[in-house]
Amino acid sequence: MLRVRNFFDKMNSADLIELIRRLMECPAAPYHEFAVRSAIESIAQEHGLCHGFDRFGNLIIKTGTIGRPIVLAAHMDHPGFVIKDRLDATSWSAEFLGGVPDKYFVPGIPLRIFPNSIACRLGAILDPERRVYKIEIGSEVKEASFAVWDLPCFTVRDSLILGRACDDLIGVAAALATLIELKRRDVTQQVYAVFTRAEEVGFGGAIAAAKHRIIPDDSFVISLETSRELPPVTIGQGVIVRIGDKASVFDSAGTRYLTEISSKLLAANSGFQFQKALMSGGTCEATAYQEYGYTSAALCVALGNYHNCSSEKIDEEFVHQHDVETMVSLLVEASIEFSNFSYWTNKLRVRLDELSLQTEPRLIV
Numbered sequence: 001m002l003r004v005r006n007f008f009d010k011m012n013s014a015d016l017i018e019l020i021r022r023l024m025e026c027p028a029a030p031y032h033e034f035a036v037r038s039a040i041e042s043i044a045q046e047h048g049l050c051h052g053f054d055r056f057g058n059l060i061i062k063t064g065t066i067g068r069p070i071v072l073a074a075h076m077d078h079p080g081f082v083i084k085d086r087l088d089a090t091s092w093s094a095e096f097l098g099g100v101p102d103k104y105f106v107p108g109i110p111l112r113i114f115p116n117s118i119a120c121r122l123g124a125i126l127d128p129e130r131r132v133y134k135i136e137i138g139s140e141v142k143e144a145s146f147a148v149w150d151l152p153c154f155t156v157r158d159s160l161i162l163g164r165a166c167d168d169l170i171g172v173a174a175a176l177a178t179l180i181e182l183k184r185r186d187v188t189q190q191v192y193a194v195f196t197r198a199e200e201v202g203f204g205g206a207i208a209a210a211k212h213r214i215i216p217d218d219s220f221v222i223s224l225e226t227s228r229e230l231p232p233v234t235i236g237q238g239v240i241v242r243i244g245d246k247a248s249v250f251d252s253a254g255t256r257y258l259t260e261i262s263s264k265l266l267a268a269n270s271g272f273q274f275q276k277a278l279m280s281g282g283t284c285e286a287t288a289y290q291e292y293g294y295t296s297a298a299l300c301v302a303l304g305n306y307h308n309c310s311s312e313k314i315d316e317e318f319v320h321q322h323d324v325e326t327m328v329s330l331l332v333e334a335s336i337e338f339s340n341f342s343y344w345t346n347k348l349r350v351r352l353d354e355l356s357l358q359t360e361p362r363l364i365v
Contacts, residue, residue, distance in 0.1 A: 013325060016177055017156060019043065020324070023169040024154040024161075027114055029080025029146040030097040030198045033057075036076040040172065040195055047180045056208040059195040060215075063179045066188040067339055069219040071294075072178060072331065073206065073285045074171030075199030078164070079307050081111065081147040084132065089140045091123065094147055096131045098200040099282075100307050104314050110150035111135060115143060119150060149314050159236070159321045166303060166317040168199065170324055171224035178331040191335050192219070196285065203288040210292035220254060220338075221289040221296040224327070226303035226319055228281030235302040236320040238273025239327040242298035246280045248287040253345045254297035260344040261334045272326055281306065299327055 022043065026035035037059050044051040044061050051061040059076070079098020086092055092113075096105070109122040118141055123134030135147055151164040161170070175193040182191055192215060196205030209215060227242070229235050241258045244250050262274040279300060290296040301323035308314050337344065 013321065016173070016325065016328065017161075017321070019177055020161060020170065020173045021154045023173050024163045024165060026169075027080075027112070027117070027146075027148050027153075028077050028165065029082055029148060030077045030201045030204070031082060032080070032114070032146040033076035033197050036169065036172070037195070040076075040176065043176055043180075047183060049179055049183060054209060054212075054214045056205055056212075057197050058205045058209055058214065061176075061179055061193045061195075062191070063183045064188050064190040067190050068341075069216050070189065070191045070335055070338055071215050071219045071221045072175040072191065072193045072224055073196065073221055073289065074175050074193070074224045075168045075196045075205065075285065076172060077198055077200050078148070078167060078169075079200050080149075081133065081135065083113075083135070083144045083146060086144075087134065090137045092135045092137070092141075092144050093126055093132055094135050096133060098307065100309060104309055105133065106313075109314060111147045112150045113137065113141065113144050113147040115145055116141070120147065149308055151308065151314070151316050155316070156321070160318045161321055161324070162316040162318040164308065164316060166319050167226045167307065168224070170226050170301060170319055174224050174324060174327045174331060177328045178335065181328070181332050182335055185336075187336055189335050189338050199285060203285055206285040206288040207292070210289050210294060215294075217293070219294055221286065221294045222254075222258070222331070222334075223284045223286035223289070223296065223298040224331075225284045225298065225300040226306075226317070227279040227284070227300040228306035229302040229304055230279065230281050233275045233277050233279070233302050235304060235318075236322055237275055237302075239275070239323055239330050240279065240300045240302065241274060241276045242284070242286070242300050243276065243278040244280075245278070245283045245287055245298070247283045248290055249278070250286050250290065250297045251295050253341075254295055256345050256348065257341055258297055258299065258330065258334060260347060261337060262330055265330065265333060272329060273322070274326060274330065275302075299330065301327055
């Protein structure tokens with residue numbers, strides 16, 4: 001039987017929030033994830049986690065040495081502007097990369113340009129087909145690589161975590177918190193975290209990792225995401241076992257395993273909640289890994305203001321702290337119980353066999 005272990009016995013809510021803050025204060029855009037990657041490296045070093053890079057710039061962290069590998073997959077980028085050319089002393093052209101509808105690109109919207117975090121504004125569109133815009137700066141800037149919406153990086157208010165980029169730094173934080181806790185408990189199960197680049201422009205880092213077999217072939221991949229809040233899921237009602245996304249339905253046995261562990265946690269702990277749904281608001285990395293032959297499943301938390309799009313304007317994304325905590329609790333428990341994968345996934349067959357013993361004699365004619 002499952003002995004429920006409370007993740008927050010060791011890493012409490014304040015520790016998790018601090019981890020999230022450190023990540024969300026880092027600006028990023030597709031192909032410009034270096035600040036996030038540096039923060040992850042620092043956190044890994046602080047906790048003695050083995051880490052390294054592949055040749056595509058994806059960051060890979062590992063704990064444990066025994067058993068079939070679990071891979072926790074999350075991405076480091078967020079929609080943003082990638083600088084193309086200098087137009088004059090105080091303006092640059094920039095291509096927007098990521099899924100944000102055209103109506104939100106209102107000239108004058110505040111932006112922040114990096115690497116020096118200088119305030120600027122969105123100017124006129126220069127190339128509608130390629131979504132290239134003018135970026136206007138109040139003074140001369142000699143170096144520019146990318147720009148992001150000028151929104152607060154991180155705030156906690158009424159148990160909501162708000163900021164410019166919950167997607168997918170919440171997934172990154174959940175994976176890191178899981179590995180930290182597994183290492184603290186000396187869990188020997190082999191668990192990787194793969195933090196990928198350029199997800200927002202077509203799963204760049206994930207496809208590269210999958211195509212070139214950066215992770216072991218027999219890995220069980222669990223994609224960790226924030227996903228647009230759509231019925232029947234609700235923000236604040238716990239982690240979501242994601243049956244599939246806009247493009248795919250995920251591995252049946254893997255999804256069943258995560259559901260069984262969630263159900264046992266729910267039965268033993270009144271503070272635990274989970275939801276289960278096909279989240280069709282977008283496509284996640286589980287689809288990419290699955291298409292390249294990996295057994296894949298997914299977890300997510302419900303996201304407000306997906307890609308910074310409120311009903312009327314660009315605004316902070318937000319998730320509920322409880323949903324993140326339950327995601328980490330589930331990941332820790334699923335990792336510890338993974339050697340019993342067959343037991344958990346065969347429970348349905350056992351129930352069906354028991355039903356058959358009751359019904360089959362009455363079917364014989």
